[in-house]
Structure formats: C-alpha cells, structure tokens
Amino acid sequence: MYSQEIIDGIVEKAIRSQSFDREPQKLYRPIGYMLGLGGKHLRPRLCLTTYNLFSDHIDDHIIYPALALETFHQFTLIHDDIMDNSPTRRGQPTVYALHGTSNAILSGDAMNILAYQYLACAPSHLIGDALKLFNDISLKVCEGQQLDMDFEDQALISMDEYMGMIALKTGVLISGAIKMGALLAEIPEAITDALARYGMQSGLGFQIADDYLDTFGDEKVFGKPIGGDIVNNKKTWLLVECMHRAASSASDKKKLADLLKLDESHREEKIKGVRELYVNLGVKEDAGKAIMECYDKALEALDEAKLSPEGRERMVILADQMIHREK
C-alpha cells in the first residue's frame, strides 16, 4: 500500500497532465479552465485509495477511470452553475459566467463524453461492468440534481426526502468512486458493499457539513461568501429541519416565513435572522450531531469491510477529511 501522499500525487499529476489546448478552442478551453480551478479531488482519491487497499499495481488502467469520476463531477458542476445562476466558484468566475450559457452547455457535454473516454481505459475484461456502474452513478446524480431543483418549488420537504436527495446528488458519486476502485481491484462483493456503505455515509456527512459551513463556516477558510444558501432560501439540512421545528410555534413560524421573504437587498439582516433561529431552535447543534452520526455509521460500515489496520486507518483519515471539514 502506498502512502496517501503518493496516491494524492498520482491524482494531481493525472489531472494536471490533461491538455485541452486543441481545436475547437472554445469547446476545450473551458474544460481545462474548470479542471484548473482546483478542488479536493475526493472522488479519484477515494477510487485509487480503495483500489490500493487491495493492489499496488497502479497504472493508466485504473488512473484514467479514477479521472473519469472527477471529470464527470466537474462536468455536473459546470451545468449546475448554469441552473443555479452561480456566477463564482472557488473565488473565480464560473464557466457560464465567463463563456456564456451555450458554451458552458456544450463544453459540459464534451466533458461528460471525455469522462467516458477516460473510463474506456479500464482493463478490457472489466470494462462492461465499469461502464454499467458509471452509468448507474451518473444517472442517479442527475436524478439528485432534479430533486434538488424540484425542492425549490415545494413548500415543505421532509427530512427523509432531503436525505434521499443528497444520497443521489452527493452520496452516490462518493460511494460510487469507492465501488469503482473495488470493481477494478476485483475484490469480493461483501467487502465492496461494506466500503460502499462507508462511502454513502461519508458522502451524506460531507453534504450536511457543506450545508453547515455555508451558514456557520469561516468565510476565509470556506472560500466563498457565507450565507449564500440562506439568501437563496436553499433547502439545506438546516432549513428543512428548521421549517419542521418552527411549525410547532406560531411566532417562530411567522419569524421564519418573514425572513424567507426578505430579498437580496436585506442580505445581512436575513442571514443574521436565520442564523439566530437555527441557533435558538437547536438546529445548528443538531446539524453537528447529524454529521457525527454519518461519521459513526461510516466507521461502522468500515469495520464490516474487515480491512488491515493500515487500510482501515487510511479510510478513517479520508472520512475525517470528508466530514470534519472546515472548507
């Protein structure tokens, strides 16, 4: 087993080595720009780390499928940013803000296909299964994004519905990255299942932590303005939970409804008011608990995979990075 630094280095090198300096430039440049914005590269790192638990034979047959996961993820971000009207990402203009909607649609489409090109580097005897897994993951991510958009038009979302949505939108790809690593290492199904459950719980925790940090994070560390979700009435874990709690008190219910009506011109007042409500109704505290619950479930599932102590340690560190995050 290689160190995490070596695995991470392989991922970074693979991403950096992709050149998009080709014609038509308007199609390929935005792809290079998007990949160049950086990020945690969680999905290829999870894929390669999982693979490396069982095999030290790391070459392009596994590196490229890992890269496919990141490329697919970044493609979805390009299109999500159009749908969400998000002008910035990681402090930089989003692709559509820089190149226009048409170009962002088409470059995203090309990036989705590029992901399949990378996936096609999987060993030939595994390519059918890898393709089916990748398709299954990808379609579910689209379903998750659709539900996320649907929720914006619905007055009240149950916590089960919310968790189902983030399972699709975020959990499936993180869990799927682990499944892909396991598939390419050809490990037994029972171990894959346990690791996939570890991935799903880590992914859920990752998303709730993302919701939490958007409201209670440190702007300098988080890398984007705090409170964006509040301003946009985004149905996050916090808001979904808060809506249910506020429903049992007429005054809290009115307070929340009034705050949600405030527009961009009352940005600071809205953020301050909603944060106070989250604190007073115990939503902030319980979000922290929900995140820890995901972490605990992830480690429980991990134990069922019966890894070596070094292997387990490695996956615990990755769960920590996903869940105990500040950015």
Next chain:
Amino acid sequence: MYSQEIIDGIVEKAIRSQSFDREPQKLYRPIGYMLGLGGKHLRPRLCLTTYNLFSDHIDDHIIYPALALETFHQFTLIHDDIMDNSPTRRGQPTVYALHGTSNAILSGDAMNILAYQYLACAPSHLIGDALKLFNDISLKVCEGQQLDMDFEDQALISMDEYMGMIALKTGVLISGAIKMGALLAEIPEAITDALARYGMQSGLGFQIADDYLDTFGDEKVFGKPIGGDIVNNKKTWLLVECMHRAASSASDKKKLADLLKLDESHREEKIKGVRELYVNLGVKEDAGKAIMECYDKALEALDEAKLSPEGRERMVILADQMIHREK
C-alpha cells in the same frame, strides 16, 4: 437479410417501448416527449441495416446499441435547441421552450447517459470497442456543434471549413451508426471502411440537402417554415458559397450585405432577396450538384464494400432516402 420494413419496425418498436414514466418526472418526461416527437430514426436504421447485411441474429445486444445512437442524437437536439434559441421542432415546442432551460439541460444530460446505458447492452466481448467508437463519434459531434456556433461570429467561412464542420456535426454520426453496425457484426475492417465512407458522403449530402430544403423546400412537406436559415443569417452551404461568389462583384456584394442586415421585421423581403441571389449567382443549381456529388461518392464507396446485390440495393435505397429528400 430481413426486409427494410422489418428492420424499420424493430427500430420503431424499440423506441416506442422505452417508458419514461418514472421519478423524478421532471427529469424523465422531457426525454419521453423528445423521443415521441418522431423523426426519421436514420441512425438506428442505418446501424441495424448494416448489421443485418452480415447477420440475421438481431436481438437486444444489437437493438439497444442502435437505440443508443438515436438517444444520443436526440439529446444533442435538446441542447442544440437551447443554444440556437429554437422554439419549435417538428411543429411542436422544443423541450426548453416547454420545460425551461434548466430542465432541458438536465434532461439532455440524463439522455446522454441513457444512451450509454443502451450501449452497455452490446455483447461483452465487443463493449470496449463499442464504447471507444461511441465516445469518438460523440465528441466529434460536439466539436461540430462548436464550429457551427463559431462560424456565426466569423465574417467569411471557406467551403472547406464548412464541409469540415458538417462532417463533424452530421457526417460522423451517420457514418458512425454504420461503423457501429459493422463492429457488432464483426465484419472485416476494409468493408467497414468502405461502408463508413458511404455513410460520411451520405451524411454530407443529407446536410447540404437540409440546407437546400430550408431555403427552397416545400413548407408543407418539409414540416417547418421555409427561410429560417436565411432570416438567422445561418452559415449554410448556400450562404457560404454565395458569399464567395458575391465577393467578385461590388454590386452583388453590397446587395448580399444589405440583405443580411435586414432583421425579423423584414422577414419576407429578406427571404425573397436572398433566394433570388442564390438563383442568379447559380448557388441554387450548384447546391443540387454538390448534393449529387455526395450521392455519387457514396455509391462509389459502396461498390468498394463489395456487398451482395441485395445488400447493395438496400444501402442505395437508404442513400436515396438521406439525399434525395423532400423533408
């Protein structure tokens, strides 16, 4: 070898049998709507017909990959309609006009992934090659669409550039459908190459005929308003050729430039003026010749495939349908 009616029936049945009545409905319904709009279903018909030249064993392993080609094609149309601001297709509202841009982007993305799901039904020993071929085709189609958009901002396009663009945007997928049928029938490379060239020339002829019909077609037969390309200053075969011809006469050059400046409120005047110029400068006549040239080259390539007389006859009929079209 089955009759063309049987092959066409298999395609129609496969398309009709896909159900998109599943959750989230906002994601899947537009896909069903798009596939329900009809169309010539040229690509799966070409794929299955090519396969059937060499094998009568037609089952889901070949029908679904053929369906993948149509699904990919229709996905590109959903996204193209957004980029082109086209409110109608086949006399019906386009997906984005009906469901909004965000939904059209996401349903298109899901449809692209669905195409890969269908492709994954290819026989397992061929799936790697089928995936590589499909990726290669798909990426080139995106490149073609990008060039098409790029051309809108360029003053003068050479005929070589134009032909290169339609080869990518239209030719590659038609030729690729034939390659997919040949790949799945596992026929020798030399025959595949000849049939692919037949497909490329038919595809080029198909596109120039499309340009021609948009300007000189019969509205009732063509199914959409005649003159749309002229109104939008679309760089078609006719306009590209006309610009070069008009350049050699100051008065023609001015006449064309003035016509191109007319906006939607002078629609009829613009269409009439540009059509006259096309006729007077011999562009209309030569477009017809260019289409016939593609047809001749397609049949030349077909002869190199050395098919049986029945097989050749079948492919000639398909070339006729693609090139000698009125709609």
